[in-house]
């Protein structure tokens with residue numbers, strides 16, 4: 001077992017809410033260079049998906065919801081601000097500890113000003129669902145990245161339920177929506193494998209009389225279903241002809257809960273790949289959520305030869321969790337099964353970095369959805385990894401990567417374009433650790449949307465003095 005560093009300390013606890021203004025922050029360039037092996041034990045912040053949902057459901061439940069381990073990234077803070085603007089009391093009581101006093105379902109109030117969603121697609125799409133079932137109008141705005149992302153996929157089913165929308169041409173932000181009460185229950189077959197679309201319909205269904213059914217041909221993350229059950233919603237999940245059928249009977253009665261948010265596997269992913277790639281690494285990442293609808297990256301990395309062990313498997317907040325023990329490994333390229341895509345959809349950027357150091361060719365397919373994330377992640381990662389010295393071919397639905405077989409990437413002086421995408425910045429920070437000349441990132445600011453302690457944990461795990 002590694003023991004060079006004791007458990008990483010959490011940042012000092014304060015009840016002051018972290019403040020951020022991502023729209024006006026100056027770019028924060030940084031160079032990531034080879035550093036020592038990653039050793040010791042770290043804890044990544046709480047799961048982003050679960051954090052959003054705990055605030056939203058707490059805000060429409062009756063009574064008090066207490067959340068610990070909440071991710072205090074900008075995206076979740078945008079959700080908290082929006083719920084406050086619609087009448088819930090949302091209060092930070094300590095580091096990651098929050099209390100939400102809900103309005104009770106059906107009692108969200110009219111927000112006085114536009115709801116600023118920053119960079120967060122999850123906040124936007126899930127809140128549109130929540131608003132759809134209330135007699136409330138809301139104006140949603142976002143940063144340049146979010147304002148390019150498709151909202152039609154949520155507008156379509158919510159329109160069927162009775163909501164009305166005034167959106168920019170092409171169904172993008174800024175948009176105004178008018179919710180409706182009572183809304184109409186629908187049966188909706190998801191045209192894209194998207195947990196955000198599924199969740200939007202399920203949230204709209206809560207205050208809608210009757211049975212709303214979502215048919216999911218390809219399973220996506222099921223945090224909404226798990227948490228809705230925990231809050232007392234009448235929700236049933238079945239499987240028919242290989243498709244998941246999720247039915248909510250409304251109007252629901254939701255009661256405040258106590259929620260412990262497990263560590264985010266999508267944040268753990270950067271440290272897992274870094275530890276696999278940097279020689280001598282031997283790292284434990286504690287308390288990582290391993291919901292099967294999220295954890296396929298670790299399966300794929302094992303298929304590539306990665307030494308990743310799950311220690312002390314247990315349940316936290318209704319979700320499977322374990323400590324991950326990761327040791328430096330020689331990786332081999334593989335053809336990644338496209339069936340894994342939905343359960344590692346946010347992890348492909350960092351998988352591409354792992355593939356760039358593997359022996360032989362890695363082929364990924366079925367990844368069209370990556371083109372409509374915070375950036376076009378296929379184009380962004382192809383460009384970024386080429387600048388770092390990797391050999392990449394970009395297809396419409398994936399990347400093909402010829403790895404170095406463990407040799408360092410060249411790196412260099414040219415800056416990587418982050419494109420307002422936290423996962424591009426963190427993935428390329430990992431690439432910098434395994435490059436000869438280092439990798440320059442044009443803007444590390446977006447990292448704060450999902451992983452504000454990334455640099456601190458990286459410094460700690462690699463035995464560096466904390467970066468200012």
Ligand code: S3P
Pocket residue numbers: 048049050122193194195196197199221345346369
């Ligand atoms: C999320 C669902 C995924 C994921 C996003 C978070 C969620 O998006 O990429 O980071 O919390 O429901 P899609 O539903 O668009 O695939």
